[in-house]
Amino acid sequence: MEIxxxxxxxxxxxxxxxxxxxxxxxxxxxxxxxxxxxxxxxKDGQNTSLDDKRWQxxxxxxDWSVKGQLSPTLASATGYLPGGxxxxxxxxxxxxxxxxxxxxxxxxxxxxxxxxxxNGQLLGKRPNGYISFMYDVTPYIKxxxxxxxxxxxxHSQSADSRWYTGSGIYRNVWLVYANPIHIAQWGVYVYPKSxxxxxxxxxxxVEIDNSDxxxxxLLITNELLFDGKVVAKDAKKLQMTAGNNKIETExxxxxxxxxDLNNPNLYQLKTTVSNKGKVIxxxxxxxxxxxxxxxxxxxxxxxxxxxxxxGVCIHHDAGVLGVAVPHDVWKRRLQTLKxxxxxxxxxxxNPQAPDLYALCDELGILVLNEAYDEWxxxxxxxxxxxxxxxPGYQGSFDFFEEWGEKDLADLxxxxxxxxxxxxxxxxxxxxxxxxxxxxxxxxxxxNTGFTQAQFGGYKKDAPDAMRLGDIAKRLVAVVKKYDKxxxxxxxxxxxxxxxxxxxxxxxxxxxxxxxxxxxxxxHEKYPKRVLYGSENRHELEAWKAVRDNEHIFGQFLWTGIDxxxxxxxxxxxxxxxxxxxFGGFIKPRGYFRQSLWSDKPMAYLGTYPTPGRGSKSQMxxxxxxLDADNDGQNYEEKVPSMDAWPIWNYDEGQSIRVVCxxxxxxxxxxxxxxxxxKVKEYDENTGIIYWDIPYRDGKLEVIGLDKNNNEIxxxxxxxxxxxxxxxxxxxxTEISKDKGLAQIVVQVVDEKGVPVMFSDNEVTCQIQGPAKxxxxxxxxxxxxxxxxxxxxxxFHGKIxxxxxxTGQQGEIKIRFTSPxxxxxxxxxxxx
Numbered sequence: 111m112e113i114x115x116x117x118x119x120x121x122x123x124x125x126x127x128x129x130x131x132x133x134x135x136x137x138x139x140x141x142x143x144x145x146x147x148x149x150x151x152x153k154d155g156q157n158t159s160l161d162d163k164r165w166q167x168x169x170x171x172x173d174w175s176v177k178g179q180l181s182p183t184l185a186s187a188t189g190y191l192p193g194g195x196x197x198x199x200x201x202x203x204x205x206x207x208x209x210x211x212x213x214x215x216x217x218x219x220x221x222x223x224x225x226x227x228x229n230g231q232l233l234g235k236r237p238n239g240y241i242s243f244m245y246d247v248t249p250y251i252k253x254x255x256x257x258x259x260x261x262x263x264x265h266s267q268s269a270d271s272r273w274y275t276g277s278g279i280y281r282n283v284w285l286v287y288a289n290p291i292h293i294a295q296w297g298v299y300v301y302p303k304s305x306x307x308x309x310x311x312x313x314x315x316v317e318i319d320n321s322d323x324x325x326x327x328l329l330i331t332n333e334l335l336f337d338g339k340v341v342a343k344d345a346k347k348l349q350m351t352a353g354n355n356k357i358e359t360e361x362x363x364x365x366x367x368x369x370d371l372n373n374p375n376l377y378q379l380k381t382t383v384s385n386k387g388k389v390i391x392x393x394x395x396x397x398x399x400x401x402x403x404x405x406x407x408x409x410x411x412x413x414x415x416x417x418x419x420x421g422v423c424i425h426h427d428a429g430v431l432g433v434a435v436p437h438d439v440w441k442r443r444l445q446t447l448k449x450x451x452x453x454x455x456x457x458x459x460n461p462q463a464p465d466l467y468a469l470c471d472e473l474g475i476l477v478l479n480e481a482y483d484e485w486x487x488x489x490x491x492x493x494x495x496x497x498x499x500x501p502g503y504q505g506s507f508d509f510f511e512e513w514g515e516k517d518l519a520d521l522x523x524x525x526x527x528x529x530x531x532x533x534x535x536x537x538x539x540x541x542x543x544x545x546x547x548x549x550x551x552x553x554x555x556x557n558t559g560f561t562q563a564q565f566g567g568y569k570k571d572a573p574d575a576m577r578l579g580d581i582a583k584r585l586v587a588v589v590k591k592y593d594k595x596x597x598x599x600x601x602x603x604x605x606x607x608x609x610x611x612x613x614x615x616x617x618x619x620x621x622x623x624x625x626x627x628x629x630x631x632x633h634e635k636y637p638k639r640v641l642y643g644s645e646n647r648h649e650l651e652a653w654k655a656v657r658d659n660e661h662i663f664g665q666f667l668w669t670g671i672d673x674x675x676x677x678x679x680x681x682x683x684x685x686x687x688x689x690x691x692f693g694g695f696i697k698p699r700g701y702f703r704q705s706l707w708s709d710k711p712m713a714y715l716g717t718y719p720t721p722g723r724g725s726k727s728q729m730x731x732x733x734x735x736l737d738a739d740n741d742g743q744n745y746e747e748k749v750p751s752m753d754a755w756p757i758w759n760y761d762e763g764q765s766i767r768v769v770c771x772x773x774x775x776x777x778x779x780x781x782x783x784x785x786x787x788k789v790k791e792y793d794e795n796t797g798i799i800y801w802d803i804p805y806r807d808g809k810l811e812v813i814g815l816d817k818n819n820n821e822i823x824x825x826x827x828x829x830x831x832x833x834x835x836x837x838x839x840x841x842x843t844e845i846s847k848d849k850g851l852a853q854i855v856v857q858v859v860d861e862k863g864v865p866v867m868f869s870d871n872e873v874t875c876q877i878q879g880p881a882k883x884x885x886x887x888x889x890x891x892x893x894x895x896x897x898x899x900x901x902x903x904x905f906h907g908k909i910x911x912x913x914x915x916t917g918q919q920g921e922i923k924i925r926f927t928s929p930x931x932x933x934x935x936x937x938x939x940x941x
Contacts, residue, residue, distance in 0.1 A: 132242060132464045132524055133216050134296055134393050135319075136288030142170040144200060145279075149174055151195040156227035156260040162199050169849075170283055172198075173276040175265070176432025180894045182680040185269035185502065187491040189674040189684055190894070193268025193277055198261040202285065206254030212288045212321065213251050215259065216244040216295075218281035218464060221433070222506075223264040229257055237509040239265075239275060240426075240460040241517045242524055244286075244295055246321070269491050270504040272483065273425055274675030274684065276433030281463050289390040291326055291350065291383070294319040296523040298381050298395050301595045303360060305401045310366040312399075316381055318348065318355045326350040329384040330357050334397075336367060336377050369398030369529050370413050371453050374474035376529075398471065398529040404597060404619055404640045406633075409663035412476075418656060419476060419664025420707045421454035422447060422689060423645060425673040426462050429683075429692030430885035430897050431912065432674070437465045438851045439912070443694045444469050447670055450689065450700050451707025456644065456666045459483035459538040459601075461521050470530035478599070478644075478666065479525055480535035481518050485581055486510050487546045487573055489539075495679035496732060515588050522592040533596055535644075536585040539603035539623060541578055541613060548572035549607045559606045575604075579612025586616050601644035605632070614639065621645070621666075626655040633661050647733060648687065648699055648752065650797045653706055667703070672891065678732060681894040687731035691889035693910040698771075699731075702752040705771040706797060713772040713814040713823040716754025720765040720802045721747040729753050750798040755906065756827045757867045760805040770799040774814030774822055782808040789815070831860040833869045833907075835932035845922075847880065847940040850915045854936065856926050858907040869907040871928045875900045880918035880940050886911055915940040 146165040154160065178192040204213065215226065215233070222239030225232060229252065233245040251257055265277040297317035304311045314332050328350050334342040342361040348354070367375035376398050383391040403411040410419060428435040428443070440463075447455070454476035457466070461481065470477050483489070483506075490501035518536070525531060543552055543565035553568045554560035586598045597618030602608050605625045609632070614620045621644025622628060629641060643665030646652045656662045672688040683692070689700035696704075701714035718728045727738035728751035738745045754769045770777045777799050778789040787801040807829040814823035840855035858869035875883055883900055890905035902909060913924060919940055927933040 132218065132296075133284050133286055134298060134395070135293035135391055136212070136214070136286045138216070138284045138286045141200065141202065141283050141285045145170060145172070146199045147172065147174070147196060147278075149194055149196045151262075152197050155197040155199070155262060156230050156232070158230055158258045160199075165197075165199070168198075171280045171434035172278045173280045173432035173434040175268075175274075175277040176427075176430070176434075176674075177898050180683075180897075185491065185493045186495045186498075186677040186679070186682070187269050187272050187493060187502070187675055189274040189677055190680060190682075191274065191674070193265035193270075195266050196263045196278060198259075198263070198279055200259045202257045202259060204251050204253050204255070204257055208287055209253040210290075212246065212290055212292065213248045214244050214286040214288065215247050216242070216284040216286055217279065218242045218283070220261065220263055220279050220281075221265060221275050221277055222270075225262040225264075227260040227262075238506065238513060238517045240462075241520055242281075242461075242464075243520070267504040269493060269502045270506065272489065272491055272676055273673060274427050274433075276427065278434075280433045290322045291318065291320045291324075291328070291385060292391040293317070293381065293383060293393055294355075296520075298379070298393060298527070299593075300379060300395065300397050300527060301593070302399075302401070305366065305399055307368075308365060310363045310399045312342075312361045312363065314344075314359050314361060314379070316357050316359075316383075318350060318383065320350050320352075320355060324350075326385055331382040331384070332359060332361060333380045333382075334361050334363060334377055335380065336375075341377075363399065366399045368413055369400045369474075371474040371476070374398065374472060376471065395527060396468075396471065397527065400529060402532060404663070406638050406640050407661050409660055410642075417453075419454045419642065419666075420451055421456055421476070421478065421664055421666035422452050422670025423456045423458040423666050423668050424670045425458060425675075426460070427674045428694075429672070429674065429889065430887040435463065435465075436849070436851045436884075436912075436914070437469070438853065439694070440466055441469050441473075442853060443671060443690065444473055444475060446690060446694055446696060448473060448475060450696060450704035451709075452670065452689070452703075454478065454532075454664065454666070455670065456480060456535070458645075458669075461525070464524075467525055467528040467530060471528055475530055476532050477528065477530040478533050478535055479521070479531045480538060480601075481521055481585075482506075482510075482514070482537045483539070484510075485514065485537060485540050486577075489542070489545055492676075495682070496676055496685070497736075498679060515584065518585055518588045519592060522589055526593040526596075531596065533599045533619060534589045534593070535599050535601060535621070536582060536589065536617075538601040538645075540600070541575065541602055541604045541608045543604040543607050544569055544572060546573050547575040547578060547604075547607075549575035549610055551607055551610050565604075575607055576611050578608060579616055582613045582616035597640075599644070609636075626652055629655055629659055629662050633659075648703070648731065650706070650749075672889070681892045683891050683894065685732060686891045687733070692891075693887040693889045695889060695908070695910075697730075698754050698756075699752045702771040702797065705773045708773065711774060711814060711822040713770060713774060713777065713812050713825045714756070715768065715770055715810065715812045715825045715827055716751075716756055717758060717760075717766050717768050717810075717827075718751065718754050719760070720767045727751075749796050750800045752798070755867060758808075758810050758827045758829045759868060762805060762807070764805045765802055766805045768801045768803060768810065768812075770812045771797070772799065772812070772814045772823060775817045776815040776819070778813050778815065779803070780811040780813065781806060789819075828864045830864040830866045830868075831862070833858045833866045833871055833931055834861040835859055836873065836926050836928055836934040837863065838926075838934055838936050841936055842938060844939045844941055845915050847915050847917055847919050849917070850940065851884075852881075852911075852913040852922075852938050854911040854913060854924065856904070856909050856911065856934065858904055858928070858931065866907045870903050870905065871931060872901055872903045873909055873926055873928045875911050876925045876927070877913065877922065879922035880916045880920050881913050881922040881924075881938070882916055884912035884914050913938070
């Protein structure tokens, strides 16, 4: 539906991820360790008698694709990495004293087209690789004996996505024991009835699963805690029958502690189910209290404060780690994004791991949770480079009709209690003109908005774009059935075409992908439509279209972090327009964005040779490089680059363009203690201050000044000599013995300790003690060498090592070496 003003008081809970993942009942046990794996399609791989001793031993989460060989013969869409068919097996002892209890298997995510067996019996199939799912294995369990889990994963359609998906059981797996009468999976739901500064009234729903279908008199108690103290409590009786398995209640909270971006206050809701005075189930749901407003004229307000959503789109991989990403990696990445002014993420274009949402709840980051990139028809998948050659058409479309609504329902039920989620997206660019839907409006002409035919014009044999509205209505109805407290949305790519259908009108808020040109036009034409940029390029003009138009509530940059897949022509690991690189380090354009989005005083300095006509483009994103290639020898820099690295090593006297990204009113440049050039004011047209100066060795500094010429920020870069040594600039000193992770940053420096940005030395990592190396990430998009061993070349003089504890306590001694350079050692304690 279209809305002029949507006021929603929101309190959402999320499950206790730190202990139990997203298992919301019973006694969950993590069963990630001790699996067997083979990358082959084994006949009868589910048979209990099968000998799997020669299979590879692996722990979950596990992504087999990222360990494969990069090859130009594979699809660029999925990062030139392989798919295939694999089998996983694990033997479990189920104690005899568990007889009489229910037993479940819960998978947070398997990519993709999985089949799960227990003791040779097929439990079910789940084709969607991003959806969490559970099976009741009770009928097939051998109590007091060994039980064999087998999982077949079919990613033989390896080019089934426009980006890197990974392959395998890449998220956590849980074994759950429960009383026959227990809280239903995702059965606790907390949502607002009213929220003020003085009092919040929370509505709580608790759904019970009674597989025995026996009548029972239950007592369901809900206690709300803040800082360990009970602040509200309610108990309700439920006469459990086959048709009566849910209670609804209210909790009143006086002087509530509000969740917001700066103070993400969280509560805990303890739900207890008792039968005849005995506790038979219990779960903890972490929750927060907030309210928000969407207005077609004023935009978006959180807790009554109007604000701009400064968002980024993110995919679910982490470079060398693939999609099996540890919690602490996402935490570091999200903290870094927030430090440069990001306040929201869009889960493009699929549900992500539970860890991500829990971290956003904890850190105070809004989430736009997205379900699909395609519906009933496939999109183009580029095989030879982004937008190059003949595309492929594998995808997830073939199971949408059967599974689309079920998958969406499970997504909403799983994630609806995360306070960070502020909208549900039912699709991304499913309306891209002629990919595959078409409409007569594409022929152009009077009153169409097109002066000539667009996207190849109307294709009569293509699917009718009018279908988009019908499908959108169905999906929105699914969302509203399970969560009426958030708006629905989608990322529209063919806005002019979709405006001829019922698609935008089916949504509560409408996201426009790369369509800033229609922000004012459509606001006038559809005055009740709430608008925002759901996917945007990084140029300043795209941000000005948000900043300077009150009715546009925000934007989501493509992208927040470099990601695997959607690669250009070989050699290219992925798409590299992120604010952060594969290793989670801030790129120059990340500092440029910080100058636009952060309230904290900042300055950054980058350089490159002064450009002229026919010079090489210094913009390092895919779009800009394509634009420059099209211009060829006529290329001329129109705006200073937002991708200038902090390098100060050139030929003496060479003319160098020095660029400054800052939120200061003015800036001055200092070389070796002497001011060079003029003090320059902030440039509103480009957002970048620059000077062209002759190079001289030494220390170059930029000083940010306020309007009264007082220093408020400073940034310096230094000329370096030859590489001399390795040094560690960041590392943990202690980690948990239970798969705790150290993220160690190694930098190449000269004899005086100055970083050597041009270094590409090969570094080897050696470990002694209870730990293993998960990967080395230097973040070089063009480095297509081996990523599976313990050695790799640095990029811009830097490399990140992921070191994971293996389960034992003790000292972990780590040594980094490189030929002709001084080595560096560190010790980490696993506790």
